[in-house]
Amino acid sequence: MRFTKDHEWVEVDGDVATVGITAYAAEQLGDVVFVETPDVGKTVKAGDGFAVVESVKAASDVYAPVSGQVVEANGALGDAPETVNAAPEAAGWFAKVKLANPAEVDALMDRHAYEAYLQTL
DSSP: EEOOSEEEEEEETTTTEEEEEOHHHHHHHHEEEEEEETTTTTOOTTTEEEEEEEEOOOOOEEEEOOOOEEEEEEEEHHTTTTTHHTTTTTTTEEEEESOTOOOOOOOOOOHHHHHHHHHTT
């Protein structure tokens, strides 16, 4: 699993990356009440907003940590947005993206580096 400074995570299987928000982000948001996932087929660029998560506190964009094409969206979040709080780094994933540039994943932080980054916040 790799992480961004914007608190997204990526887990790669072959040439497809599953993307979600970190446990830290979910905790900061509070109770998630709505999730808008990207449309299948949408092309995303690393750093672009590609999903929206709303909580009782705020609405936030979720940024694509990698570039590619959305091949699957987690439709279950529409009916159960609280899954993002319950399992942010598992069942609460947002989308799966077919990687355009696998090297982008290597530029992201590993868990140790991400946890060290959290200590600076």
